[in-house]
Amino acid sequence: MPAGKVSVVGIGPGLPDHMTAKAREALEKSDVVIGYKLYVEQVKNLLSQQEIIASSMGKEVERCLLAIDKAGNGKKVALVSGGDPGIYGMSGLLLQLAGEKNPSLEVEIIPGVTAAGAAAALLGAPLMHDFAVISLSDLLTPWELIEKRLEAAAYADYVIVLYNPRSRGRSDLLSRAREIVLKHRQSETPVGIVRGAGRNNQKQWETTLEELTVLIEAVDMASLVIIGNSHTYWDGCKMITPRGYQV
Amino acid sequence: MPAGKVSVVGIGPGLPDHMTAKAREALEKSDVVIGYKLYVEQVKNLLSQQEIIASSMGKEVERCLLAIDKAGNGKKVALVSGGDPGIYGMSGLLLQLAGEKNPSLEVEIIPGVTAAGAAAALLGAPLMHDFAVISLSDLLTPWELIEKRLEAAAYADYVIVLYNPRSRGRSDLLSRAREIVLKHRQSETPVGIVRGAGRNNQKQWETTLEELTVLIEAVDMASLVIIGNSHTYWDGCKMITPRGYQV
Numbered sequence: 001m002p003a004g005k006v007s008v009v010g011i012g013p014g015l016p017d018h019m020t021a022k023a024r025e026a027l028e029k030s031d032v033v034i035g036y037k038l039y040v041e042q043v044k045n046l047l048s049q050q051e052i053i054a055s056s057m058g059k060e061v062e063r064c065l066l067a068i069d070k071a072g073n074g075k076k077v078a079l080v081s082g083g084d085p086g087i088y089g090m091s092g093l094l095l096q097l098a099g100e101k102n103p104s105l106e107v108e109i110i111p112g113v114t115a116a117g118a119a120a121a122l123l124g125a126p127l128m129h130d131f132a133v134i135s136l137s138d139l140l141t142p143w144e145l146i147e148k149r150l151e152a153a154a155y156a157d158y159v160i161v162l163y164n165p166r167s168r169g170r171s172d173l174l175s176r177a178r179e180i181v182l183k184h185r186q187s188e189t190p191v192g193i194v195r196g197a198g199r200n201n202q203k204q205w206e207t208t209l210e211e212l213t214v215l216i217e218a219v220d221m222a223s224l225v226i227i228g229n230s231h232t233y234w235d236g237c238k239m240i241t242p243r244g245y246q247v
Numbered sequence: 248m249p250a251g252k253v254s255v256v257g258i259g260p261g262l263p264d265h266m267t268a269k270a271r272e273a274l275e276k277s278d279v280v281i282g283y284k285l286y287v288e289q290v291k292n293l294l295s296q297q298e299i300i301a302s303s304m305g306k307e308v309e310r311c312l313l314a315i316d317k318a319g320n321g322k323k324v325a326l327v328s329g330g331d332p333g334i335y336g337m338s339g340l341l342l343q344l345a346g347e348k349n350p351s352l353e354v355e356i357i358p359g360v361t362a363a364g365a366a367a368a369l370l371g372a373p374l375m376h377d378f379a380v381i382s383l384s385d386l387l388t389p390w391e392l393i394e395k396r397l398e399a400a401a402y403a404d405y406v407i408v409l410y411n412p413r414s415r416g417r418s419d420l421l422s423r424a425r426e427i428v429l430k431h432r433q434s435e436t437p438v439g440i441v442r443g444a445g446r447n448n449q450k451q452w453e454t455t456l457e458e459l460t461v462l463i464e465a466v467d468m469a470s471l472v473i474i475g476n477s478h479t480y481w482d483g484c485k486m487i488t489p490r491g492y493q494v
Binding site: 010012013016017018019020021022024025084085086087088089091092093094095096099103109110111112113114117118120121122124125126127128129130131132133134135139140141145146148149151152153155156157158235236238240241242243244 | 257259260263264265266267268269271272331332333334335336338339340341342343346350356357358359360361364365367368369371372373374375376377378379380381382386387388392393395396398399400402403404405482483485487488489490491
């Protein structure tokens with residue numbers, strides 16, 4: 001039996017033109033493609049003979065176990081992950097489970113363009129200085145820890161990238177995050193919102209901490225919110241955090 | 248005269264297989280390619296008729312001005328940037344200067360795989376939970392602010408990604424960063440070091456905060472250092488930060 005392998009493939013933030021050559025090759029050379037159905041849909045036109053197994057959100061453990069099982073039986077498995085698999089993606093869970101179930105299994109992680117990178121590119125250049133990436137989802141993290149991290153990031157003047165700004169439909173998480181950041185930052189601090197970065201239906205809003213309240217309902221689970229540091233500014237519709245070059 | 252354009256092209260962390268299709272297309276369709284010579288070298292085999300302008304480190308302002316000037320004269324300019332142009336890359340400076348010199352100029356930012364993403368993929372899955380990205384370079388940032396950010400990130404249990412861990416050859420920056428993080432984190436906290444992520448000569452080390460001292464001389468300017476949070480662990484040579492899934 002040939003040795004199987006799991007490639008955890010970062011397909012990037014949406015449209016296939018943001019996928020790397022390496023990710024594409026891993027998909028094309030795989031025997032089995034496993035993933036959340038939305039992501040599998042995004043790469044379907046790259047596939048030909050592969051067995052395709054798409055499942056719904058919340059089935060992450062099952063998908064990983066299936067990938068490990070198939071690879072244990074000699075298959076080349078591509079486990080697809082949106083954006084970069086290493087950032088709130090599938091890498092960690094797959095490695096944890098592979099370590100338990102089949103420690104000698106070959107696993108490769110193929111990085112991808114992150115949702116944050118795609119959102120930043122649309123907004124301009126908000127991440128040119130130190131930044132903190134925080135998920136507001138309190139499904140897997142106590143809200144107290146999320147608050148502590150928001151507070152620390154705001155205090156130390158990090159640019160702040162919020163993933164999952166709406167968790168289980170709750171819009172109050174973002175409101176509470178805004179209140180915490182406002183303790184340390186001016187109300188006119190730039191805030192950029194990107195919904196569906198890198199997808200056909202992508203949409204963006206330019207606002208400030210003050211004005212964020214009126215846009216909170218526009219923010220969905222797949223949106224990213226980027227809050228500037230004390231030097232970030234809007235130049236028209238471009239959000240820019242200077243790095244410190246003399247220009 | 249046709250309208251010119253500057254595309255700030257993220258070529259990813261090194262080898263061209265980590266480049267996106269969109270980045271590749273922007274290079275191929277450009278009239279002029281401008282960049283730091285190491286990065287231009289990395290993409291040279293994708294180019295044919297393009298005018299190529301490579302310059303040395305420290306010439307960032309000149310490169311941006313040249314790109315803006317050429318695009319103002321109707322050229323399609325690809326300004327190459329290593330990793331993701333929006334993360335300590337060329338996007339910000341280009342947008343700042345374009346805003347001054349030629350506000351109506353078309354600028355497109357093409358995101359790429361970050362050095363952090365590539366390093367994380369090699370190490371395993373260290374960035375599966377909230378993380379802070381900090382540059383230790385004090386060329387453009389006062390060291391006091393860097394310390395404040397390190398302290399805040401350590402206090403709030405962020406995974407910490409250190410860019411430019413050696414600035415102007417100074418190895419004491421990383422030593423000092425280590426001391427600050429140790430105030431809040433156990434000495435056995437996992438630390439991963441990756442030199443030349445995504446390049447042919449990439450190299451990685453698995454260590455801990457305690458043992459980091461003996462590796463400090465191995466860390467160069469192009470290395471990335473990732474310090475785990477209080478839940479990060481080494482499983483063999485895989486660095487894993489659990490996200491909180493029940494497995």
